[in-house]
Amino acid sequence: LGGQLSRLDHLKDDHGMDSLQEAPRMFHWKLNPRTGDRIPTESDTVIHNFQHSTLADGYSVAMGHLGTMGSPVISKIFSDRDETETFIFNNAYFPFLRKPDELLFLNTRVPYSRLNYYRSGNNQTREDRFNARLTSNFGKSLNVGLDVDLINARGHYNSQATRHNNFSLFGNYLSERIEAHMYMNLGKISHFENGGITNDQFITDPDAIRQQFNPRDIPVKFTNTWNTLGNNRFFLSGRYNLGYYEVEGSDSLMVQRGDFVPVASLSFSSSYTDQFRRFLSHDTLLVEVEGIPMQRVDRFYPHRYYKEAVDDSVHFSSFKNCVALSLREGFKKWVKFGLTAFLEYDLRNYSMRDTVGTGYAQHRESAVTLGGVLNKQQGDNLLFNIRADLGVLGVNLGEFRAMGDVQTGFDIAGRRTTLSAEAYVKNLRPKYLQENYFSKYFRWDKELGDTRRVYLGGKLHIPFSNTTVSAGVENLQNFIYFNRDRILSQEGDNVQLLTVRVDQDIRFGVFNWDNRVVYQTSSNQEVIPVPTLSVYSNMYLQAKIVKVLTMQVGVDAHWHTKYHAPGYEPALLQFYNQDEKEIGNYPI
Numbered sequence: 001l002g003g004q005l006s007r008l009d010h011l012k013d014d015h016g017m018d019s020l021q022e023a024p025r026m027f028h029w030k031l032n033p034r035t036g037d038r039i040p041t042e043s044d045t046v047i048h049n050f051q052h053s054t055l056a057d058g059y060s061v062a063m064g065h066l067g068t069m070g071s072p073v074i075s076k077i078f079s080d081r082d083e084t085e086t087f088i089f090n091n092a093y094f095p096f097l098r099k100p101d102e103l104l105f106l107n108t109r110v111p112y113s114r115l116n117y118y119r120s121g122n123n124q125t126r127e128d129r130f131n132a133r134l135t136s137n138f139g140k141s142l143n144v145g146l147d148v149d150l151i152n153a154r155g156h157y158n159s160q161a162t163r164h165n166n167f168s169l170f171g172n173y174l175s176e177r178i179e180a181h182m183y184m185n186l187g188k189i190s191h192f193e194n195g196g197i198t199n200d201q202f203i204t205d206p207d208a209i210r211q212q213f214n215p216r217d218i219p220v221k222f223t224n225t226w227n228t229l230g231n232n233r234f235f236l237s238g239r240y241n242l243g244y245y246e247v248e249g250s251d252s253l254m255v256q257r258g259d260f261v262p263v264a265s266l267s268f269s270s271s272y273t274d275q276f277r278r279f280l281s282h283d284t285l286l287v288e289v290e291g292i293p294m295q296r297v298d299r300f301y302p303h304r305y306y307k308e309a310v311d312d313s314v315h316f317s318s319f320k321n322c323v324a325l326s327l328r329e330g331f332k333k334w335v336k337f338g339l340t341a342f343l344e345y346d347l348r349n350y351s352m353r354d355t356v357g358t359g360y361a362q363h364r365e366s367a368v369t370l371g372g373v374l375n376k377q378q379g380d381n382l383l384f385n386i387r388a389d390l391g392v393l394g395v396n397l398g399e400f401r402a403m404g405d406v407q408t409g410f411d412i413a414g415r416r417t418t419l420s421a422e423a424y425v426k427n428l429r430p431k432y433l434q435e436n437y438f439s440k441y442f443r444w445d446k447e448l449g450d451t452r453r454v455y456l457g458g459k460l461h462i463p464f465s466n467t468t469v470s471a472g473v474e475n476l477q478n479f480i481y482f483n484r485d486r487i488l489s490q491e492g493d494n495v496q497l498l499t500v501r502v503d504q505d506i507r508f509g510v511f512n513w514d515n516r517v518v519y520q521t522s523s524n525q526e527v528i529p530v531p532t533l534s535v536y537s538n539m540y541l542q543a544k545i546v547k548v549l550t551m552q553v554g555v556d557a558h559w560h561t562k563y564h565a566p567g568y569e570p571a572l573l574q575f576y577n578q579d580e581k582e583i584g585n586y587p588i
Contacts (some may be wrong), residue, residue: 158218
């Protein structure tokens with residue numbers, strides 16, 4: 001996250017290009033919200049494996065999901081999972097949420113538009129997704145753009161539809177002295193819940209049903225029930241560069257001013273996040289279960305903490321401000337690294353149903369974080385990035401993260417081979433919603449310990465054979481998860497997780513064969529269940545047609561060994577560890 005844009009720090013005429021060299025049309029980068037650093041990244045115009053941009057299975061080598069486009073998902077590769085968010089309901093929708101540190105900012109020489117449209121199924125099971133980006137520069141310094149992402153999927157089973165509406169406005173202003181970034185996102189996700197099918201025989205042994213049926217005929221647990229998740233984010237970042245102008249030459253009459261060289265930077269960022277989650281059901285027809293009258297949806301839950309129809313909602317807001325001071329890398333030949341220090345204040349507010357009445361309980365907390373970045377992102381032989389942050393006041397007092405990665409390279413058969421290593425030590429305070437929660441079917445009031453995570457891993461990339469080998473081992477203590485009874489639990493003992501991955505791509509003319517193999521082992525499968533072996537293979541032909549149209553046609557498959565894959569609980573919008581059914585040993 002501490003990377004510097006050595007070639008983009010000042011966008012001047014033709015971006016500093018020689019008059020005989022054609023300038024790139026677009027530059028893309030992501031932003032570190034804390035430090036203001038711009039991190040070079042790939043363009044979003046890549047069309048290779050375009051199907052991965054919308055299919056849930058394309059987000060990882062092995063994915064768990066509910067089947068419908070835009071439904072909750074979880075990666076079965078543990079190393080692909082991020083830390084639990086402060087608003088814990090976001091985790092199930094991680095590929096679809098818009099965050100400032102994931103947004104692609106850009107500077108473009110020509111107006112740019114990208115329109116993507118996907119459709120599948122008949123009128124009964126139809127799934128649509130439309131996303132678009134429209135952006136243009138107004139002069140050499142100012143860029144403004146709009147992102148739209150709309151999903152409307154009816155699903156293959158009853159009460160399984162999803163709808164996503166995401167609208168984002170973004171922009172940036174870049175000059176030699178001033179860098180500013182702005183981002184605003186308005187998002188809402190609605191997902192109908194059916195609780196799963198009532199009889200697995202419809203899937204596992206359809207001949208036993210002795211009648212013809214389609215997926216819509218399979219009975220589900222409940223109807224007229226849905227989860228709604230709202231995500232509104234507003235972000236503003238500004239950075240002022242201190243430096244000097246190089247002198248290119250002079251004569252008796254004037255001095256010719258050269259490039260601006262940034263020496264240090266002062267940055268400020270402010271963000272406001274407003275999020276809510278609501279679980280609502282109109283499946284309230286009264287039925288009797290063992291002589292006890294209850295609403296139809298209540299049949300599937302052993303506890304009911306209020307009598308009214310289920311209507312659980314949680315509201316969360318965060319107002320975060322951060323200041324940072326940076327010493328820039330490379331302003332002198334002997335300055336071989338960059339150094340940044342930052343101070344962040346986060347004010348959080350929660351609101352949820354009260355345990356003693358029909359009102360809502362309020363909770364406010366604050367967190368102050370002090371941190372820094374030491375990095376070297378210029379050169380060929382050695383690059384490194386070391387980050388650390390420490391909670392010094394408020395609810396995150398004592399929380400810390402120390403993370404680092406280093407990369408070097410050497411030549412094999414005339415091609416650059418890279419070797420990198422990564423490590424981190426984390427002590428993570430539990431989130432408020434992990435310790436306090438009240439709803440109709442679930443409630444808890446816990447005092448949880450800090451989660452401690454230690455990781456060490458490495459990666460070797462061999463370009464001439466298109467091979468990448470990576471391995472990592474992690475130790476977790478006080479890991480927080482949802483157990484088989486769908487109750488939030490914490491494992492006090494250590495859990496070790498080993499992951500080894502091999503990526504092998506084969507190219508022969510227009511023929512391509514990409515393979516991903518991931519081996520995982522967990523010392524406690526009841527706490528962190530993972531498939532032992534996961535494989536993705538993609539065999540396809542790819543070629544240019546009349547020099548402008550790219551064609552890719554082929555077949556791909558995901559497969560993993562059988563294991564107790566996580567279940568999904570709609571009343572919590574969480575995945576939990578179940579031990580009743582094993583999933584796997586078949587291709588997708």
